[in-house]
Amino acid sequence: MVQKGVVIVSGGMDSVTLLYDLHKKGFDLHALTFDYGQKHVKEIECAKKNCKALGVPQTIIDMKFFSSLAKSALTVKEEEVPEGNYTDENMKQTVVPNRNMVMLSIAASFALSNRRDYLFYGAHSGDHAIYPDCRPPFIQAMKNAFNLCDWNRVRLEVPYIKLDKAEILRIGIPLGVPYEDTWTCYKGGKDACGVCGSCTERLEAFRIIGYEDPLTYTKR
Amino acid sequence: MVQKGVVIVSGGMDSVTLLYDLHKKGFDLHALTFDYGQKHVKEIECAKKNCKALGVPQTIIDMKFFSSLAKSALTVKEEEVPEGNYTDENMKQTVVPNRNMVMLSIAASFALSNRRDYLFYGAHSGDHAIYPDCRPPFIQAMKNAFNLCDWNRVRLEVPYIKLDKAEILRIGIPLGVPYEDTWTCYKGGKDACGVCGSCTERLEAFRIIGYEDPLTYTKR
Numbered sequence: 001m002v003q004k005g006v007v008i009v010s011g012g013m014d015s016v017t018l019l020y021d022l023h024k025k026g027f028d029l030h031a032l033t034f035d036y037g038q039k040h041v042k043e044i045e046c047a048k049k050n051c052k053a054l055g056v057p058q059t060i061i062d063m064k065f066f067s068s069l070a071k072s073a074l075t076v077k078e079e080e081v082p083e084g085n086y087t088d089e090n091m092k093q094t095v096v097p098n099r100n101m102v103m104l105s106i107a108a109s110f111a112l113s114n115r116r117d118y119l120f121y122g123a124h125s126g127d128h129a130i131y132p133d134c135r136p137p138f139i140q141a142m143k144n145a146f147n148l149c150d151w152n153r154v155r156l157e158v159p160y161i162k163l164d165k166a167e168i169l170r171i172g173i174p175l176g177v178p179y180e181d182t183w184t185c186y187k188g189g190k191d192a193c194g195v196c197g198s199c200t201e202r203l204e205a206f207r208i209i210g211y212e213d214p215l216t217y218t219k220r
Numbered sequence: 221m222v223q224k225g226v227v228i229v230s231g232g233m234d235s236v237t238l239l240y241d242l243h244k245k246g247f248d249l250h251a252l253t254f255d256y257g258q259k260h261v262k263e264i265e266c267a268k269k270n271c272k273a274l275g276v277p278q279t280i281i282d283m284k285f286f287s288s289l290a291k292s293a294l295t296v297k298e299e300e301v302p303e304g305n306y307t308d309e310n311m312k313q314t315v316v317p318n319r320n321m322v323m324l325s326i327a328a329s330f331a332l333s334n335r336r337d338y339l340f341y342g343a344h345s346g347d348h349a350i351y352p353d354c355r356p357p358f359i360q361a362m363k364n365a366f367n368l369c370d371w372n373r374v375r376l377e378v379p380y381i382k383l384d385k386a387e388i389l390r391i392g393i394p395l396g397v398p399y400e401d402t403w404t405c406y407k408g409g410k411d412a413c414g415v416c417g418s419c420t421e422r423l424e425a426f427r428i429i430g431y432e433d434p435l436t437y438t439k440r
């Protein structure tokens with residue numbers, strides 16, 4: 001029997017790899033993409049393009065109200081997106097407080113309403129240092145909450161939680177993921193900036209596996 | 221030092237009692253009210269009126285997108301709100317899957333963004349039979365998740381979790397809560413219907429404590 005799942009697709013390289021990975025494995029998928037007022041709206045376009053390419057139905061959830069409630073450098077116009085490595089203290093400015101719990105809980109609601117048993121989420125180990133809500137103990141706490149929130153169950157699956165971005169690329173490249181149609185940069189430019197924490201981490205992952213990133217960058 | 225809290229105020233008798241209770245105790249409060257496309261919008265008007273009366277700032281969060289994602293008799297126009305006691309199996313139709321986790325997680329995001337340490341929520345024991353996401357194990361799971369979701373902590377407090385509606389009235393009446401300005405009915409009428417599960421439970425609570433409900437009902 002085909003398993004039905006909901007997959008959160010931001011349009012970044014991790015969630016798009018997950019989309020291709022699950023599609024290949026034969027899941028009946030419905031993709032959810034959250035528009036929470038992020039400056040990097042280009043990632044939403046990438047999410048759309050990839051869902052369409054695979055024929056996966058997608059719902060874009062308008063969460064723009066969120067940017068007025070929760071302040072962070074990713075959503076507040078006056079705040080500059082910090083540059084440099086993710087390990088730097090200032091990258092904590094990019095945390096939208098509790099964003100992931102909000103997205104996961106809405107996605108679970110959608111899964112429960114539509115009788116889809118699985119909820120897939122592409123958090124990975126590279127996020128752990130900066131984002132508390134990408135860490136395994138948080139994921140475990142959410143799994144517990146999902147076991148108790150409804151008469152029906154939704155199974156949260158986070159298959160890349162122990163992988164880093166380079167390992168994710170090693171899954172995605174053989175699957176033919178079009179990485180030129182994935183967006184990682186936190187700035188809202190026409191091309192990826194190549195210097196923000198997110199670009200730095202992505203370029204490093206491609207360097208590690210010895211594969212050229214097909215995306216156009218302003219600066220490498 | 222005055223403690224800062226966020227309180228979820230639906231406009232029902234439980235959350236409005238909680239608002240008056242916390243206000244009396246001296247908390248610096250900010251109220252959040254969720255508009256999730258419910259038919260009983262009158263409760264939002266009641267929430268506004270009570271926040272204004274106490275001078276508590278209030279933010280109404282537009283969650284109307286939610287009604288298109290999560291189906292239930294409270295939000296889908298074609299579905300009839302069931303009548304009778306809450307213990308009846310058909311009242312499970314009123315469950316909006318995972319609604320409470322969505323509201324709690326957004327409220328936590330707001331609290332974290334605005335450096336408010338406490339999040340207050342008026343779930344009570346009468347909800348337990350029907351709503352899995354009002355039960356103590358779910359509340360405990362959410363407390364655990366809130367301890368892990370951010371670098372800062374938000375403390376979830378659910379002071380009425382072991383009380384029933386009659387016990388809540390025993391707190392609220394001495395505080396002078398204007399129960400004529402609280403809305404409990406699940407139908408969208410001008411007056412409360414008096415026959416839906418929610419009205420039945422409320423009228424029973426007033427009967428138990430021997431106090432007349434000041435609200436106007438179509439049928440008692």
